[in-house]
Amino acid sequence: MKLRDLAHSRTGDKGNTSNISVIAYRAEDYARLEAAVTAERVRQHLGTLVQGEVMRYALPGLGALNFVLTRTLGGGVTRSLALDAHGKCLSSAILDLDI
Amino acid sequence: MKRVRLGTGAGYSGDRIEPAVELAEAGDIRYLVFECLAERTIALAQLAKRRDPSAGFDPLLADRMAAVLPACRRNGITIITNMGAANPHAAGAAVAAVARSLGLGPLRIAIVTGDDVTEIIRARQDLTIEETGAPVSSLSDNLVAANAYLGAEPIVRALKDGADVVVTGRVADPSLFLAPLVHEFGWAADDWTLMGKGTLVGHLMECAGQVSGGYFADPGYKDVPNLARLGFPIAEVAADGAVTITKVAGSGGLITGATCREQLLYEVHDPARYLTPDVAADFSGVSITEAGPDQVRVDGGGGAARPGSLKVSLGYSDGYIGEGQISYAGPGALSRARLARDIVAERLRIIGVPLRELRLDLIGVDAIHGPELSAAAPEPYEVRLRVAGRTHTLKDAERIGNEVEGLYTNGPAGGGGATKMAKEVIAVQSTLIPRDLVSPQIHMLEVQP
Numbered sequence: 001m002k003l004r005d006l007a008h009s010r011t012g013d014k015g016n017t018s019n020i021s022v023i024a025y026r027a028e029d030y031a032r033l034e035a036a037v038t039a040e041r042v043r044q045h046l047g048t049l050v051q052g053e054v055m056r057y058a059l060p061g062l063g064a065l066n067f068v069l070t071r072t073l074g075g076g077v078t079r080s081l082a083l084d085a086h087g088k089c090l091s092s093a094i095l096d097l098d099i
Numbered sequence: 100m101k102r103v104r105l106g107t108g109a110g111y112s113g114d115r116i117e118p119a120v121e122l123a124e125a126g127d128i129r130y131l132v133f134e135c136l137a138e139r140t141i142a143l144a145q146l147a148k149r150r151d152p153s154a155g156f157d158p159l160l161a162d163r164m165a166a167v168l169p170a171c172r173r174n175g176i177t178i179i180t181n182m183g184a185a186n187p188h189a190a191g192a193a194v195a196a197v198a199r200s201l202g203l204g205p206l207r208i209a210i211v212t213g214d215d216v217t218e219i220i221r222a223r224q225d226l227t228i229e230e231t232g233a234p235v236s237s238l239s240d241n242l243v244a245a246n247a248y249l250g251a252e253p254i255v256r257a258l259k260d261g262a263d264v265v266v267t268g269r270v271a272d273p274s275l276f277l278a279p280l281v282h283e284f285g286w287a288a289d290d291w292t293l294m295g296k297g298t299l300v301g302h303l304m305e306c307a308g309q310v311s312g313g314y315f316a317d318p319g320y321k322d323v324p325n326l327a328r329l330g331f332p333i334a335e336v337a338a339d340g341a342v343t344i345t346k347v348a349g350s351g352g353l354i355t356g357a358t359c360r361e362q363l364l365y366e367v368h369d370p371a372r373y374l375t376p377d378v379a380a381d382f383s384g385v386s387i388t389e390a391g392p393d394q395v396r397v398d399g400g401g402g403a404a405r406p407g408s409l410k411v412s413l414g415y416s417d418g419y420i421g422e423g424q425i426s427y428a429g430p431g432a433l434s435r436a437r438l439a440r441d442i443v444a445e446r447l448r449i450i451g452v453p454l455r456e457l458r459l460d461l462i463g464v465d466a467i468h469g470p471e472l473s474a475a476a477p478e479p480y481e482v483r484l485r486v487a488g489r490t491h492t493l494k495d496a497e498r499i500g501n502e503v504e505g506l507y508t509n510g511p512a513g514g515g516g517a518t519k520m521a522k523e524v525i526a527v528q529s530t531l532i533p534r535d536l537v538s539p540q541i542h543m544l545e546v547q548p
Contacts, residue, residue, distance in 0.1 A: 015528070059364075062360050062364075076526070077138065
């Protein structure tokens, strides 16, 4: 099963740091997400796209995880050479994780 | 309990205009807030103002005002916006001109200034750049502009002075929404719980359609009706800070627990410490409840004492970017695009373009997430080569696109649709300055009947 079947996601950017939310569609799936989608798993999946650290914040009341990825956006939207300079498509990469 | 209804008229500078008109006409709102100032927009606006002292504010300001002012005057709606960018005075004058031409006086326009701290930063070269740890002096002559993020306080003052329209430069986005709540409910500026709740309202609202079904649809997983007629959000806020997010009945889009959760975490790092000039807001205990169709109740925001310093965005000149693109299609598209990529990389070496950084992408293959994540994907029917490089001069930046365009006659077979561009880069970093160095001011502009 793909993460996309259990959760939805949105990416935000501040400077060179990206944040990616992972939000369970159903409250009962949150525990499974919390166990499976660790910071280390996210780092492995995104590979060299992440040049800094991956931190995870858990929000059980919202059924959500928030990942913060430093040094991930080529210097940030104001100077990045990337086509997706905001890194907005990163949420779709996360939803491709096998669960 | 007293309640106030706020609407969001724009979530970025180029946003749609009709949803704001719909809110002014049918939203039963008291305030209409336009958030139009992205991170680097203000530095670009400063450059525009240097070239033309009457420029440097949002290019769509007059169009937006002409569209919404009639209904706002008719329905007693106060407008709050950061469309002043680098030139709130000129923006205020532009609002006045629209009001006069439409015969909409009397109108009080409050102009909020004081966010431009460029001279203060030039005098404080010892301040540290947050992203690099280097002193501000390392930007030397490349510093274009420095703008501090103001909080809600000057807007509250403007509203108290009877403003019908408040035009600001750089203000923290949620503060644009917190200000009318503080004004209406008489909240104390050091009641951190209420400041946190009001900031939560602002954070949910600041990106306009992103909480009402925009940027959400994923067919088959998350379906959203009528996105071409997306309705912008309304926050109905009670005096205790509890909020219901809704929209005009019959408008497109969707407001559910899921749309609100996505927006709640958008651009948030530690949810327990979302820092603004007004408060260290705490979203970690928020609960979200669907109260009815397109009605979501959000409770449980909190906060702690505001930070001692203000964030300042430093716009600086960071060289140039040059880019070129060309497409290949049909059988062998991928191998011809790869050949084209290798040719351009070699050409840039042969002609000796001094590159600070180079990026070679195959759009449709690996341009967004790189070669690792896309390794197992099937071969696409069409591929577009994109070459982007960072240089010290505009001339060198232009040579990058020229080498891609040159593939028409010198590269692989069947290349088409070549484009090229070169631009100066104004990048943004940030620093922190003591609050007492920043003193926001209000200038009131009156349009007579």
